Amino acid sequence: MALKASLRLFSFFSEELRPALNNFVFRLPHPSLTSKSPTSSLTSTSTQPAKTRCPFHHRHQNPAAVAPYPVETPNYATGFPYQDIPSPKGLPLIGTTFNLLASGGAPKIHEYCDRRHKELGNIYREKLGAVEAVFIADSELIQRVYQNEGRYPLHMVPEPWIIYNEIKGIQRGLFFMDGPQWGNRRKSLNKVFRQQTVSSQAKVFNDVISDLLNRWRSVRNKNMELKDLERELYNWSIDSLGTMIFGRRLGCVMSDSRIDNVHEFVHCVQQIFIESAQMTMVPPRVAYLLKLPVWQRFIRAADRALELARSYVEDNVKEIFSKAETGEPVEGVLSQMLLQDKLREEEIVRIIADLFLAAADTTSHATQWTLYMLARNPKCQERVAEEVNRVVPFGEVMKEEHLQHLPFLKAVIKETLRLYPVAPFLTRILSKDIVLNGYEIPSGKLILMSLYTTGRDPKYFSDPDHFIPDRWLRNRDTHDVINTYACLPFGYGPRSCIGRRVAEIQMQLLLARTVQAFHIESVNSREVGITMRMITTPDEPIRLRLLNRNI
Numbered sequence: 052m053a054l055k056a057s058l059r060l061f062s063f064f065s066e067e068l069r070p071a072l073n074n075f076v077f078r079l080p081h082p083s084l085t086s087k088s089p090t091s092s093l094t095s096t097s098t099q100p101a102k103t104r105c106p107f108h109h110r111h112q113n114p115a116a117v118a119p120y121p122v123e124t125p126n127y128a129t130g131f132p133y134q135d136i137p138s139p140k141g142l143p144l145i146g147t148t149f150n151l152l153a154s155g156g157a158p159k160i161h162e163y164c165d166r167r168h169k170e171l172g173n174i175y176r177e178k179l180g181a182v183e184a185v186f187i188a189d190s191e192l193i194q195r196v197y198q199n200e201g202r203y204p205l206h207m208v209p210e211p212w213i214i215y216n217e218i219k220g221i222q223r224g225l226f227f228m229d230g231p232q233w234g235n236r237r238k239s240l241n242k243v244f245r246q247q248t249v250s251s252q253a254k255v256f257n258d259v260i261s262d263l264l265n266r267w268r269s270v271r272n273k274n275m276e277l278k279d280l281e282r283e284l285y286n287w288s289i290d291s292l293g294t295m296i297f298g299r300r301l302g303c304v305m306s307d308s309r310i311d312n313v314h315e316f317v318h319c320v321q322q323i324f325i326e327s328a329q330m331t332m333v334p335p336r337v338a339y340l341l342k343l344p345v346w347q348r349f350i351r352a353a354d355r356a357l358e359l360a361r362s363y364v365e366d367n368v369k370e371i372f373s374k375a376e377t378g379e380p381v382e383g384v385l386s387q388m389l390l391q392d393k394l395r396e397e398e399i400v401r402i403i404a405d406l407f408l409a410a411a412d413t414t415s416h417a418t419q420w421t422l423y424m425l426a427r428n429p430k431c432q433e434r435v436a437e438e439v440n441r442v443v444p445f446g447e448v449m450k451e452e453h454l455q456h457l458p459f460l461k462a463v464i465k466e467t468l469r470l471y472p473v474a475p476f477l478t479r480i481l482s483k484d485i486v487l488n489g490y491e492i493p494s495g496k497l498i499l500m501s502l503y504t505t506g507r508d509p510k511y512f513s514d515p516d517h518f519i520p521d522r523w524l525r526n527r528d529t530h531d532v533i534n535t536y537a538c539l540p541f542g543y544g545p546r547s548c549i550g551r552r553v554a555e556i557q558m559q560l561l562l563a564r565t566v567q568a569f570h571i572e573s574v575n576s577r578e579v580g581i582t583m584r585m586i587t588t589p590d591e592p593i594r595l596r597l598l599n600r601n602i
């Protein structure tokens with residue numbers, strides 16, 4: 052959801068989330084400091100006596116690290132004080148905001164945080180604007196955060212959305228829920244998004260792809276270049292999800308589409324992301340109070356997107372009820388939610404509207420990056436084409452069971468998401484204190500897990516800057532993926548991405564069929580970089596040439 056906004060979003064300027072609750076009674080070294088690996092023993096409750104000093108002492112002269120160990124029985128649930136976590140120097144009110152601005156601002160925040168990790172280590176804290184966050188870039192620390200997320204994990208909701216929901220007095224979908232309310236809804240929705248249900252949608256996903264590929268054949272220019280790939284993929288991802296949910300086509304990938312509302316919806320969702328990203332550098336509450344243009348644009352786009360999504364969902368809900376009354380068959384998971392799960396209509400409308408916001412940009416950008424990687428790595432592209440043609444000869448319908456025999460294609464997608472994680476930071480706010488790398492993290496602190504950094508860390512991935520899908524293949528001698536917590540493009544645990552299977556099947560089908568139909572070439576004259584628009588997007592439009600394959 053844009054939420055995801057990503058969700059995943061990243062609004063450093065939101066107000067303080069929760070006050071630090073901790074009164075540190077014991078300020079003793081944690082047993083983790085006794086181990087060779089600074090992180091491995093963090094998960095243990097061992098009471099072994101401490102033998103070594105702080106693993107960071109060479110780069111962070113922590114007084115506690117060199118203090119004599121206490122005589123009384125240490126409480127190993129505690130570590131060094133939170134304040135001792137390495138941190139860059141900043142100004143009192145705005146922290147290090149100017150440093151971020153000087154480094155390119157919000158669009159380059161992934162590189163800024165990557166440099167901070169290189170300078171300060173795999174854990175640091177930084178105050179940007181009004182919010183302080185603890186950044187971690189270590190697979191064992193990430194694992195530890197997820198192990199402690201509790202029954203109802205809490206993540207960060209982007210500040211512009213918090214304000215929006217407050218001033219409009221509205222409740223929203225899954226991404227915005229917490230506690231038992233979230234737990235109950237997530238349980239019902241998990242049924243809808245389970246593997247079996249999603250797999251049964253392969254046929255409808257294929258119908259959308261057939262239209263899309265036909266459209267691409269006809270809209271290429273004379274150089275065989277496809278215009279506005281981003282918009283094409285947005286339309287595809289919305290049409291696919293819409294067909295799964297409503298049981299009928301939205302029609303937004305057809306070349307003669309007159310579904311203006313859907314196109315407007317797509318446009319508004321893109322706008323929401325652009326404006327939210329702008330507000331990473333202007334405190335959203337200030338933007339709201341001063342009615343700055345960025346806030347006005349955000350609110351206009353959000354109002355319209357939700358209005359369009361709601362009216363479409365409402366129309367479909369009405370139709371489902373009237374068909375159910377007359378005994379006509381109804382397709383799509385919306386009918387299942389209404390008729391079997393008996394969710395209230397008003398709640399379904401907001402849940403589904405937000406699902407569209409969550410799905411559109413994430414799936415389309417993940418697919419866009421993968422197509423780009425295939426274009427830049429022609430040998431990999433040929434291997435995918437050979438693999439696909441071996442499993443599904445050209446002209447035969449690709450079914451969900453075929454996808455199980457396409458390991459190299461799946462490895463290509465994983466490798467792309469390692470280098471270009473759509474959500475570059477995962478967020479959690481824990482409801483209990485924990486110790487990370489020997490430092491106490493009080494409950495309520497915002498923790499950001501830096502996937503961009505872990506995904507490119509040579510500690511986890513050899514030759515990390517290179518696109519090497521083979522590293523993900525299990526049967527390969529040099530299989531070098533040791534710890535998957537370093538690469539979690541869909542998050543982890545009960546609050547991980549609910550749409551993961553939908554996205555994976557949609558992407559696998561589209562990519563397999565695209566590579567089967569076309570030889571893809573990149574037209575960009577330079578290597579496309581990353582610009583953050585709340586999610587990982589290209590810093591210039593990705594331009595592809597699609598040449599027909601002679602099969």
Ligand code: HEM
Nearest residue numbers: 226409410413414417473474541542543547548549550554
């Ligand atoms: C390649 C495409 C996608 C990527 C990379 C992606 C990634 C993510 C990530 C990283 C999270 C946060 C997980 C965490 O905090 O542990 C998330 C949450 C979420 N995603 Fe996705 N997502 C994708 C597609 C989708 C689709 C297609 C849908 C809807 C059908 C969707 C719906 C959601 C929702 C509703 C949440 C919030 C879940 C909750 O709060 O319980 N996502 N996604």
